[in-house]
Amino acid sequence: MPLPFLTADRAFEAADDVALPFDDRDRWRRPYRPGPWRVGAAALLLLLASYVLFAAVIIALAGTPGAAAVVFGIALAVIAASLRLLRMGVWVSAQGLRQVGFFTTRTLPWAQVVAVRTVQQPVRWLGLPRTLQGQALTLVRGARSGGEPTPLMTTHDADFLGRPDAFDRAADTVEAWAAEAGH
Numbered sequence: 001m002p003l004p005f006l007t008a009d010r011a012f013e014a015a016d017d018v019a020l021p022f023d024d025r026d027r028w029r030r031p032y033r034p035g036p037w038r039v040g041a042a043a044l045l046l047l048l049a050s051y052v053l054f055a056a057v058i059i060a061l062a063g064t065p066g067a068a069a070v071v072f073g074i075a076l077a078v079i080a081a082s083l084r085l086l087r088m089g090v091w092v093s094a095q096g097l098r099q100v101g102f103f104t105t106r107t108l109p110w111a112q113v114v115a116v117r118t119v120q121q122p123v124r125w126l127g128l129p130r131t132l133q134g135q136a137l138t139l140v141r142g143a144r145s146g147g148e149p150t151p152l153m154t155t156h157d158a159d160f161l162g163r164p165d166a167f168d169r170a171a172d173t174v175e176a177w178a179a180e181a182g183h
Contacts, residue, residue: 025094031177032170034086035159037126045082049075089159090137090152090170092177097139099152108141110181115140116152118171123154125161132156137171 052075060068084102091098096109097116116139123134134156138149153159153170160167 028091028093028095028098030089030091031173032089032159032166034089035157035161035163035166037161038085038088038158041158042082042085045078045085049078049082052078090174092174094181096181097152097174097177099139108139110178112142113139113178113181114142116175116178118175119149121151123151123156125156126158135167135171137167137174 052071056068056071056075059071081102088100088102091100094110096107096111097113098105098107116137118135118137120133121136122131123136124130125132134154136151136154139152140149152174153167155161155164155167160170
């Protein structure tokens, strides 16, 4: 079964001369592949879920269906968490820009985007409180939203840690989407 949220469109890598080589611009897409840290964490969660599912089967065979249902529910929650972890990131389409977090998703129409730019600033390492000097792709919204730059992705998050070229390609692609939308 193909999982479209795991792969970025490979057309960007194939066509270097075209900034936005997509046929269907109305479809939400992530302009980069998930990084090895994110995929590794999701794989570990899925491995944990397989053990929990096996425990649910053993509990069900032991004759306590209520406890088996609880453990099965825990396994489903772990699977849902790993899939949500893989879905996190920045998504773009003709409608706007979407930032998918673990618990929240924010969608911003291109009309409300003032600027998308790459800046050198202190960034959080893998989302932890520790900060390092790095690059961040920031989003500047309209004056009604405060106008403060919001970091969309950084060189030290789970998708780009140790992959500066991938960050540059992804940042360029998001900036190209914003430029095409007129910002």
